[in-house]
Amino acid sequence: MELGPCTTKWTVDYLSQAEGSKEVKIHVSTVPQMDFLSKNFVYRTLPFDVFVRRAAEVNHQEYFLSEDEKYYLRSVGEDARKDIADIRKQFPVLAKDVQIPEYFEKEQFFSSVFRISSAGLQLWTHYDVMDNFLIQVTGKKRVVLYSPRDAPYLYLSGTKSEVLDVDNPDMEKYPLFVKAKRYQCLLEAGDVLFIPALWFHNVISEEFGVALNVFWKHLPAESYDKTDTYGNKDPMAASRAIQILDRALKTLEELPEEYRDFYARRMVLRIQEKAYRNDYG
Template structure:
């Protein structure tokens, strides 16, 4: 089912905090001042300003990156060289082929411990972009610089924090699915196994047709609010530059302190999943008839105590 994504013009802080965020639905914010980056961040300027910074990137010969088959490799390049190549459709310098695709998801200085922060990793560019003041300053978690080749598609996944996707350059298609569609998306961790959401394998993924698809096209200067747990699939329709801003919209103690990417499930949820795995192991020792019976009882118990009846 296709569903509409709301569009809001000139959104104020009060409107976002009191009306938009509580709805727990994605929306596109237009007309907000994102800074001089919209005009300033040309390919030439980005190459010069961030030039020699070494970045770790995804490189693939196919535009649709597949985390299951790992049809991409991790490589390192100088930031300026990455920008130049990502903006090209055909390359003189390349790793695998002259038509390969590039994707940057910026990392902290120490990727295992530090969060991505444009002010730390790209100080020469940080002053060019304005982050909306839609959340308390002390709840800020990360600002993730993203650069992608034209037609590059990133797999469907969810994040555990609210975030704003600020589209600086290029057009982008974003398809979103609500958290209540989790049964339809065939998860592997925080990612969906359905790589082609436009032409899915209906025999392998029969429930996907029931998912509520929210599709939106972003233009340069647009901001997309993606609430925590909403699944999203992103295609760069043109060479794209964007910055994601994530913040802790819940109590800080609920988040894993050892998680620099901000994609580990909340601490209580992780503990519950561990307990469930232990319960499954215990039930596996029973005969099939009993295992089926007690498994169904557990499912009903989980539904009655956790499902949102209003969803």
């Protein structure tokens, strides 16, 4: 797949010179496994060229928290609350080196997220609500994926799983996790992984690496939350359904325990009958 000259040009030296000393907001962690739920990392700001060189190091002479801290950049829009990430706007020089695969109509484009990770960094398991390509430009990543149908075994909190260490999970704390079927692939420079919407993924940077994540809208535009700049807010109809369910569960609390249990089971059966896909088994 033709990706342009980025796979050969994007060395540490070239990246540093191409975008210079513009300020970037980054994640800094003293541990390899970053946890968005407990926020075991801090946000810091660095000039881009300084950040790139630090992220490529294993041990640092200059650091925020520890000499072996890990760095992660996930590009955002000019105003992260209102603007989407678009490499053409945030990193225009580097954008010229990339040829994004044309597998969707231009009006479906949502975002192009520029990512840089230290070696050994592991991102939390989560799902996105849009189809996307993970383009590995330099370095190696290991990606572990789980089907949407395995959501009951992933101990979810919103769009994220509580299970951080997918290679050595705490089975006493997460006994159902063993039921989730694991898919795994290794991405090298120039590889492109298609991640369907709602598929859970956990990403481990085996080496210092640079990637580009391209998201597009495959549902009608009105299906998505207009305030979503990251591509991870549930579709509007799904959000409304969850709110209705929460109100229904609150109403069940008015019943004695025996009745509450009975009618909750009836609700589950009705959801299975009306909403589950038959081919899910």
